[in-house]
Amino acid sequence: MPSSGLFLNELALLFRRRRTWAMLLALGAVPVLIAVAVRLTSGPPSGRGPAFLDQIAGNGLFTAVTGLFVCIPLFLPLTVSVVAGDTIAGEAGAGTLRYLLTSPVSRAKLLAVKYAVAAVFCLSATLMIALSGIGIGAALFSVGPVTLLSGSTISAAAGVGRVGLIALYIALSLLGLAALGLFISTLTDAPVGAMAAVAVLAIVAQILGQLPQLDWLHPWLFTNHWLDFADLLRDPISWSSYGQNALLQGGYLLVFGTLAYGRFASKGIVS
Amino acid sequence: MNATATAKLAIQTTGLGKKFGKRQAVSNLDLAVPHGSVFGFLGPNGSGKTTTIRMLLGLVTPDSGNISLLNKPMPKSAASVLPRVGALIEGPAFYPFLSGRANLVRLDAADRTSTSSTRSNRVEEALEKVGLGKASKLAVHAYSLGMKQRLGIANALLRERELLVLDEPTNGLDPQGTREVRNLVASLATEGTTVFVSSHLLSEIEQMCSHVAVMSLGNLVAQGTLEELRSTGQHRAMLRTPDPNVAIEVFARLGLETKPEPTHEGDCPQLRVVLGSDAQVPERIVEELVRAGVRVRGFVVKDPSLEERFVALTGEGFDLAQ
The missing domain is CATH 3.40.50.300 (P-loop containing nucleotide triphosphate hydrolases)
Incomplete structure (x- = not known):
């Protein structure tokens, strides 16, 4: 963990940006939209729409789960792309990189701090959706004991705990993408280009994941376990997908963290 | 070192x-x-x-x-x-x-x-x-x-x-x-x-x-x-005279390079003289000028300026170097 004032300062900087709050509020609005739509059209479950949607009217906690599920393919990767793509390229584009490095900060430390801040954003984003979902779900629907996918029932408090676990799982799922973003961010001085490239890669990985012809590739895609959080809604919890996902994301962090360092350590700062 | x-x-x-x-x-x-x-x-x-x-x-x-x-x-x-x-x-x-x-x-x-x-x-x-x-x-x-x-x-x-x-x-x-x-x-x-x-x-x-x-x-x-x-720069002198042609001859005899300085019409013509780094004694130059009948209306010796030195070292003109 990179200690020191730099990390706290960078973290404060992240949450002082209007952009960060705009993204977090947009993410937080997703469960609200879902809940309002379900409330206004409440009728018998149709069986269509995103997973868990039909359970919202029965238990408000499922608003959070549905919200997270809906945000995984596009909204979450998009916001993470913005933050991760901006890490180094944003500083370079603004010219502040030369002053940070001569203040001085070692390049390895700057990368570590920037990545840690991006990781905090991943967690903030998923927690935002979870909290907003729990809040609006409790406001518009009843919250009670949760019936899990395995058929058993747990208390509402334990249900909230499960939602927290899912938020953590998804934040973990995004760490590989954030590492990829950090690397791409060291390649350019144009932050917008880096952000777009990261977002495109997130979409491409998901498309590749849909093609059965590429079965051999799927275990290596950082998106492979993105939707596997349903295992956390069983009793007892099946931790295997958590473990596999952590291993995969860790691998991405190792590879792209190393590449980012290799690139950044020797890069001439001419911006 | x-x-x-x-x-x-x-x-x-x-x-x-x-x-x-x-x-x-x-x-x-x-x-x-x-x-x-x-x-x-x-x-x-x-x-x-x-x-x-x-x-x-x-x-x-x-x-x-x-x-x-x-x-x-x-x-x-x-x-x-x-x-x-x-x-x-x-x-x-x-x-x-x-x-x-x-x-x-x-x-x-x-x-x-x-x-x-x-x-x-x-x-x-x-x-x-x-x-x-x-x-x-x-x-x-x-x-x-x-x-x-x-x-x-x-x-x-x-x-x-x-x-x-x-x-x-x-x-x-x-x-x-x-x-x-x-x-x-x-x-x-x-x-x-x-x-x-x-x-x-x-x-x-x-x-x-x-x-x-x-x-x-x-x-x-x-x-x-x-x-x-x-x-290491060169001293210069500015001569103001209504007889520039004679003056140029005198300077040439002393081995000094001259350049007419642009002046407004009606103003007294001016000449710029490069004295070189081993500047000749100015009073000697003026003496020669007066002896040759040049009407000296002004003679100023200028110390070498950094600007001239700079231009001499880096070249003139607006073209970017590379």
Whole structure:
């Protein structure tokens, strides 16, 4: 963990940006939209729409789960792309990189701090959706004991705990993408280009994941376990997908963290 | 150079070179910046000044040669040397949505060796020194170019520094600001700080610096004290006379080169004479002129100016060097 004032300062900087709050509020609005739509059209479950949607009217906690599920393919990767793509390229584009490095900060430390801040954003984003979902779900629907996918029932408090676990799982799922973003961010001085490239890669990985012809590739895609959080809604919890996902994301962090360092350590700062 | 002289150098480079693609930005540069000097780093746009500064501060890795900053090798010792060096590099750059003060706090916090307990005091002091005390809470996007430049200088002054590297410090400043920077540099120099200033403004350098180096096309073409550089220049004289043709003959006989100076119609014609570095005694020249019947209405001897020396070293014209 990179200690020191730099990390706290960078973290404060992240949450002082209007952009960060705009993204977090947009993410937080997703469960609200879902809940309002379900409330206004409440009728018998149709069986269509995103997973868990039909359970919202029965238990408000499922608003959070549905919200997270809906945000995984596009909204979450998009916001993470913005933050991760901006890490180094944003500083370079603004010219502040030369002053940070001569203040001085070692390049390895700057990368570590920037990545840690991006990781905090991943967690903030998923927690935002979870909290907003729990809040609006409790406001518009009843919250009670949760019936899990395995058929058993747990208390509402334990249900909230499960939602927290899912938020953590998804934040973990995004760490590989954030590492990829950090690397791409060291390649350019144009932050917008880096952000777009990261977002495109997130979409491409998901498309590749849909093609059965590429079965051999799927275990290596950082998106492979993105939707596997349903295992956390069983009793007892099946931790295997958590473990596999952590291993995969860790691998991405190792590879792209190393590449980012290799690139950044020797890069001439001419911006 | 012997050991004691080397120890007194704040910046020393040997054989420093950097290529960007096919363009040789800096080649075989041997800089020697004495400790305690105010060192002017001159050169036309594109002559390699900023690349050199980026190499000195470890932002760009040289292709060849060595750098010693405060007697430590760069970029190897960046972590221990750079806290003792304040820098303004190619203009100020700050986060526009943060206040001037928050920007400085951020940069100071980035330096692991800075003391956090004195941070806010040091930031206030630096802001006061550059006259930004009242604007410190304003977001930087509301700053004028001159205010940003001042904030950049404040950043260089966040701690006690042994060396200041200021790239074009008076860029965008109004005349008062320019004067303040000059005074600031002078007062820092009297406290013993070495100041390395790059500029293409000769008058600035002439007023501030004790030592000068001149770059052209990535090469160092002159280096030394201001006096040394000036004295290698040529003395000139201006002659005002209604008999320019006769005067030219006299000068030719004395082996002196002349050039007619453009004058307004009706004004008395003027001639510019190059006296050479071993200036002939002026009264001898005037005596010859008068003897030949030239009506001398004015004769002024001018000391060599840095500007002429600069143009002689780096070439004339507006074309960018590379």
